[in-house]
Amino acid sequence: MGLTDEVPGTKPAARASKLLRAGHWLPLVVLGLGLVITYSLWENEQQIIDQDLKLNFDFSVQENISLIKQRMLAYEQVLRGARGLFSASESVGRREFHDYVSALGLEDTYPGIQGVGFSLIVPPAQKESHTESIRGEGFPGYAIKPEGVRETYSSIIYLEPFTGRNLRAFGYDMFSEKVRRIAMERARDTGKVALSGKVRLVQEDGDREQAGVLIYLPVYAPGKPLDSVESRRSAIIGWVYSPFRMNDLMAGLFGRHADEMDLEIYDGTEISGKTLLYDSAGTRSDRLKAPTRHAVRRIQIAGQTWTVAFRALPPFEDQDKRGKVRDVAIVGIVLSILLTLITWLLAVARTRAVESREALAVKQKQLEDLNLSLEQRVADRTAELERLNRELESFCYSISHEIQAPIARLDGFSRAIAEAVKAGGPDDDTVYLASRLEVASQRLRHVIDSLLVMYRMGSIEIERNPVDLSELCGQILEELLQNCTERTITTTIAPAVVVQGDRRMLDTCLRLLLENAVKYSAGNPEAAIEFGKTEHAGETVLFVRDNGVGFDMTYADKLFQPFSRLHNEYEFEGSGTGLPTAQRIIERHGGRIWCEAEPGRGATFFFTLA
Known part of the structure; x- marks a missing residue:
C-alpha cells in the first residue's frame, strides 16, 4: 500500500460527519424560519x-349620527305642522290644538317626545287681562310663573298631551x-327651528x-312682513315647541349597536359632566375599561352644536375572529415544530431526502394557499362594504326623491291656504286646498310608514x-x-299550504x-284572485294571481326597485315600497x-321559500 492510497471509508465518513454537523444547525434554522x-x-x-373592525366602527358611527339627525328632523317637521295650524287659522283654540296633536299619534309615531305646546307672548300691560281670560276657561289657579316684574312675559297656554308631567x-x-x-330669541330672529x-x-x-332640551x-x-330681523321681532306672537327628556328621546334609536357602543351626547363643544345630555351605557361596568376604539363627532341640530362621543364596548370586538388569530399562531407553531423534526430526520437519514423535500414543498403550498385565502377574504369583505355603501346611497336617494313631492305639496298648499285666509277668510278654494293638504300629509305619512316597514323587514330576527x-x-x-262591498271578487285558495318561516x-x-x-283588478267586473302552489323542476313554487290590468313585461326589471311604479299614482294609489x-x-x-304579466290580462307573482 502506497502513501497516496485512500483509506477505505474515509470520504464517506467525512461527508457523514459534515452532514451531522450541518444537521445540528439546520433544524434550528428551520424552526426560526417557521x-x-x-x-x-x-x-x-x-x-x-x-x-374590518375599524371599518365597522366608522360605519356604525356614521349610521348612528344619521339616526340622531333623522329623528330630530322628524320632530322639526312636527313643529312645522303645528305652526301651519296657526298660519291656516284666524285663531287656534284649546280644543283645536288638542285635536291636532292627538291626530299626530305622538306616543306611537314619535318616541321620546314629551309633547307639543304653544307659548304665547304676553305684554306686561295685558298680563292681568290674560290671566283672567285663562282662568275663565276653567283654570282658576292659573298664573304666569315664576312671579316677578319683567319686560317681556311668555306663558305656556297649550301643551298636549295635557296630562301627567306636562x-x-x-x-x-x-x-x-x-x-x-x-x-x-334665535328662533324669533331667524324664523327657523x-x-x-x-x-x-x-x-x-x-x-x-x-337632562332635557327643547325645540x-x-x-x-298673519300678514306681517318677515324680511328682516326687526320685522320678525315685531311680528312674533309666540312659539310652538316640544320638550324632550334625553334618555326617552334616544331610547331604542340605536338598535343592534346598543350593546356594542357607549354613545355620549354633550351640549356644545365641551366634554364634561355638566354638559352631558345622554349616556347610552349608563353605569355598565364594562364601560370603565379603556376603549379599544373611540371617536368624537360634532353635529349641528337646529342651530345648536352637539358633541357625540363613541366608545367601543367589549362586545364590539369579534371574538370569533380573534380566536382565528390564535388558531393561526397555534397552527404555525405546530407546523414549525413539525418542519424542524422533519429537517432533523433528513439530516440523519440521507435516504429520505427526496421525501422530506416533497413534504416541505407540500407545507410551502399550504402556506401559500393560506396567504391566498386571507387575501381573498380581504377582497370579499371590501366588496361587501362597497355594496352596503351603494345600497345606503341608493336608499337615501330614494327617501329624498320620494318625500320631496309630498313635502312640496304640503308647502304649496300651506302657502295657498295662508294667502287665501289673508285675502278674506275661508272659501271653497281654501277648503279644497285644505283637503289637498290633508291628502299630501297622509301621502307623506304613508311613505314614511312604508320605509319603516321595509327597513324593519331587513333587520328583525327570523x-x-x-x-x-x-x-x-x-x-x-x-x-x-270587507272594504270592497261594492265589488264582486272571486277568490281561490289552495288548501293546507304549510311552510317553515316567520x-x-x-x-x-x-x-x-x-x-x-285587489287594487289592480278593480277595473274588472269579474275580478278573480287566486293563491296556489305548483311544482317546477322539483321545487315547490307558490303564487298569487289576479286578472287585473297587468303590465308590459318590458318594464319588469323596475318592479322591485323602491318607489318605482308602473302605473300612475292618481290611477292606483301606493308608495312603491310594497x-x-x-x-x-x-x-x-x-x-x-x-x-x-300581460297588459289587460292580469299578473302572477311566483315565489319560493327555503
Whole structure:
C-alpha cells in the first residue's frame, strides 16, 4: 500500500460527519424560519381583523349620527305642522290644538317626545287681562310663573298631551330662563327651528330625572312682513315647541349597536359632566375599561352644536375572529415544530431526502394557499362594504326623491291656504286646498310608514315555525273584501299550504301581494284572485294571481326597485315600497320572487321559500 492510497471509508465518513454537523444547525434554522413565517401570518391576520373592525366602527358611527339627525328632523317637521295650524287659522283654540296633536299619534309615531305646546307672548300691560281670560276657561289657579316684574312675559297656554308631567309646565314663562331664552330669541330672529342647550325641564319631579332640551319654532302674526330681523321681532306672537327628556328621546334609536357602543351626547363643544345630555351605557361596568376604539363627532341640530362621543364596548370586538388569530399562531407553531423534526430526520437519514423535500414543498403550498385565502377574504369583505355603501346611497336617494313631492305639496298648499285666509277668510278654494293638504300629509305619512316597514323587514330576527299560508290568505282576503262591498271578487285558495318561516313577516308579504291583486283588478267586473302552489323542476313554487290590468313585461326589471311604479299614482294609489318589501322578506327566507304579466290580462307573482 502506497502513501497516496485512500483509506477505505474515509470520504464517506467525512461527508457523514459534515452532514451531522450541518444537521445540528439546520433544524434550528428551520424552526426560526417557521416561527418568523407564523408571526408574519399572525400579524397579517391581526391587521385584517383590525381593519374590518375599524371599518365597522366608522360605519356604525356614521349610521348612528344619521339616526340622531333623522329623528330630530322628524320632530322639526312636527313643529312645522303645528305652526301651519296657526298660519291656516284666524285663531287656534284649546280644543283645536288638542285635536291636532292627538291626530299626530305622538306616543306611537314619535318616541321620546314629551309633547307639543304653544307659548304665547304676553305684554306686561295685558298680563292681568290674560290671566283672567285663562282662568275663565276653567283654570282658576292659573298664573304666569315664576312671579316677578319683567319686560317681556311668555306663558305656556297649550301643551298636549295635557296630562301627567306636562301639567307642571302650564303657565310657565320659558322666556324668563336664560338657556331657553337664547334658543327662543334665535328662533324669533331667524324664523327657523332652534334647539336649546341643556336644561332641567319643569316636568321633572325629582324621580329619576333626565337632562332635557327643547325645540322652538316661531309663530308670527298673519300678514306681517318677515324680511328682516326687526320685522320678525315685531311680528312674533309666540312659539310652538316640544320638550324632550334625553334618555326617552334616544331610547331604542340605536338598535343592534346598543350593546356594542357607549354613545355620549354633550351640549356644545365641551366634554364634561355638566354638559352631558345622554349616556347610552349608563353605569355598565364594562364601560370603565379603556376603549379599544373611540371617536368624537360634532353635529349641528337646529342651530345648536352637539358633541357625540363613541366608545367601543367589549362586545364590539369579534371574538370569533380573534380566536382565528390564535388558531393561526397555534397552527404555525405546530407546523414549525413539525418542519424542524422533519429537517432533523433528513439530516440523519440521507435516504429520505427526496421525501422530506416533497413534504416541505407540500407545507410551502399550504402556506401559500393560506396567504391566498386571507387575501381573498380581504377582497370579499371590501366588496361587501362597497355594496352596503351603494345600497345606503341608493336608499337615501330614494327617501329624498320620494318625500320631496309630498313635502312640496304640503308647502304649496300651506302657502295657498295662508294667502287665501289673508285675502278674506275661508272659501271653497281654501277648503279644497285644505283637503289637498290633508291628502299630501297622509301621502307623506304613508311613505314614511312604508320605509319603516321595509327597513324593519331587513333587520328583525327570523323566528322559523310552521306557518299555514292558506289560513293566512283566508284571513287577509276576508279583511280586504270587507272594504270592497261594492265589488264582486272571486277568490281561490289552495288548501293546507304549510311552510317553515316567520309568521309575522310572511303575513306582511302575503298582505302586500294580495292588496296589489285587489287594487289592480278593480277595473274588472269579474275580478278573480287566486293563491296556489305548483311544482317546477322539483321545487315547490307558490303564487298569487289576479286578472287585473297587468303590465308590459318590458318594464319588469323596475318592479322591485323602491318607489318605482308602473302605473300612475292618481290611477292606483301606493308608495312603491310594497313589492321591494315583499322581495326582502322572501330573500330573507332564502327564496326568490318573480312575475309574469300581460297588459289587460292580469299578473302572477311566483315565489319560493327555503
